[in-house]
Amino acid sequence: MARPITFGEIEGIEEGHWFADRKEMMPSCFHRNSGWGVDGNGKEGAAAIALSGGYEDDEDHGDEIIYTGAGGNDPDTKRQVKDQSWEHPSNAGLLTSWDQGLPVRVARGHNHKSSSSPEKGYSYAGLYCVVDAWEELGKSGFKICRFRLIYCGSNSDRKTPEKTEIAGSPATPERREGTVMRIVRDTEISLEIKRLYKNHCQVCCIAIPTKTGSYSEGAHIRPLGRPHNGDDSKDNLLCLCPNHHVMLDRGSFSIDDDFSLLGPISGKLRVNPHHDINEDNLKYHRQIHGYEK
Amino acid sequence: MARPITFGEIEGIEEGHWFADRKEMMPSCFHRNSGWGVDGNGKEGAAAIALSGGYEDDEDHGDEIIYTGAGGNDPDTKRQVKDQSWEHPSNAGLLTSWDQGLPVRVARGHNHKSSSSPEKGYSYAGLYCVVDAWEELGKSGFKICRFRLIYCGSNSDRKTPEKTEIAGSPATPERREGTVMRIVRDTEISLEIKRLYKNHCQVCCIAIPTKTGSYSEGAHIRPLGRPHNGDDSKDNLLCLCPNHHVMLDRGSFSIDDDFSLLGPISGKLRVNPHHDINEDNLKYHRQIHGYEK
Known part of the structure; x- marks a missing residue:
């Protein structure tokens, strides 16, 4: 092998x-x-x-x-x-x-x-x-x-x-049927970021324990897809726990150029020296969620 | 109106x-x-x-x-x-x-x-x-x-x-493309449970803040779908934050009949008196994740 x-x-x-x-x-x-x-x-x-x-x-x-x-x-x-x-x-x-x-x-x-x-x-x-x-x-x-x-x-x-x-699932008025779906299929880039942080969330430092390892999610600062068209690149990715991933995507907090957290969470984003984060992406996130003055 | x-x-x-x-x-x-x-x-x-x-x-x-x-x-x-x-x-x-x-x-x-x-x-x-x-x-x-x-x-x-x-997404060897997807479409039952707890996680009490409200997920104790075939019913649902939802689904913790948490988390599940949880579902979860002696 x-x-x-x-x-x-x-x-x-x-x-x-x-x-x-x-x-x-x-x-x-x-x-x-x-x-x-x-x-x-x-x-x-x-x-x-x-x-x-x-x-x-x-x-x-x-x-x-x-x-x-x-x-x-x-x-x-x-x-x-x-x-x-x-x-x-x-x-x-x-x-x-x-x-x-x-x-x-x-x-x-x-x-x-x-x-x-x-x-x-x-x-x-x-x-x-x-x-x-x-x-x-x-x-x-x-x-x-x-x-x-x-x-x-x-x-x-x-x-x-x-x-x-x-x-x-027939979306009847009563909505008897439904589904919760979470498919995460990562890119190599996202895996690299998650490995760099050993699945520890850059916001809260938690690594979600699993049966034999741990779990985290690669979160895009500037979103992929229309109309944001962010890149799937290391400088646009963070390693986050699912909670802080949901919060980043919904603009519940944002991040300043010095990595200070903006919004209801205090403190700073933990950033590995080998992880360059693009300031334009941070600025874009602040803009679309109302944190940029 | x-x-x-x-x-x-x-x-x-x-x-x-x-x-x-x-x-x-x-x-x-x-x-x-x-x-x-x-x-x-x-x-x-x-x-x-x-x-x-x-x-x-x-x-x-x-x-x-x-x-x-x-x-x-x-x-x-x-x-x-x-x-x-x-x-x-x-x-x-x-x-x-x-x-x-x-x-x-x-x-x-x-x-x-x-x-x-x-x-x-x-x-x-x-x-x-x-x-x-x-x-x-x-x-x-x-x-x-x-x-x-x-x-x-x-x-x-x-x-x-x-x-x-x-x-x-072409899953090429390099896996350049990829996607993170989180579609949550709830049933009426799941919404009821989430309202009952006002989106506060039954494990950690956190409610994920959003722009104008809060967010939680309806989590099934006995999983839906093959081969578990759990019910989409209130007595099989918990209101959890995304982190504890991932952990429940992966068996990172389980729950005893007296709602004590089993595994790496200590404490008890918070349960509203109007929320009957089916003990058979708890037992099923313990069994499939190795917590039942």
């Missing part, structure tokens, strides 16, 4: 790409280890999974997959003989992908129970995001780690369950 | 529905006030807007609309003669709809600049969600309040810009 882990799409391997076997996935680093379901680890995240029908509890609903983690099996009989653990590199890797919003390449094998499985070999099902992780007692009586993944690739004809939930 | 404000779809009025004039919108409570662009107020939220071409700064990109708020106009000349204010009922109403995730009915008038505008009268464009609000200096030199709305209705053939952003 000396070759580096690679996240996201790999050039020349499109959705539907067919692999004759697991070894064929290795030269391109699509999946670097033919003996494991997951390619990844807790430190870097999980970049790919191969579904091979090993777990009867797995559920494949197409763009939504319930995946059982690794570990606890007897290597000879393959039977579950002890609890799975969140610290197992495969499980910790999927948790890190959830924490950091990293996409996971999914390949379905011929032994995997799904109408989309190929008759032979493996086929690439696209990029998925981890959106939930929990534990259960498996049929063996031992603890298993489970994950929910949803399709988050670039094929817009495919509808993810999350998207369908929003799009399809 | 004695008739109650009504949010969401109105029976018998489908997307594309045509109104000969503003008065035709009133009997059904589609839009209760023919003299204003916005139907709503800061306390209840904004339920509908009629686009009549009043503001040259408005931008209509179909499923994404940049809308200029109300106020500051001379009633005779219609010219902007002073600053707009976030406290104006129309602007405060749209802010409340953003805070609470309330859908806004949008109607396009024949004077409104858009290829989707009808030749006469008004046509119903569907439900939109407020996703951003900020201020600018208008062409007049006075402050204007602006809003970004995106389509969030039930017609799944229409793609909202947010959805397209996710679906279309």
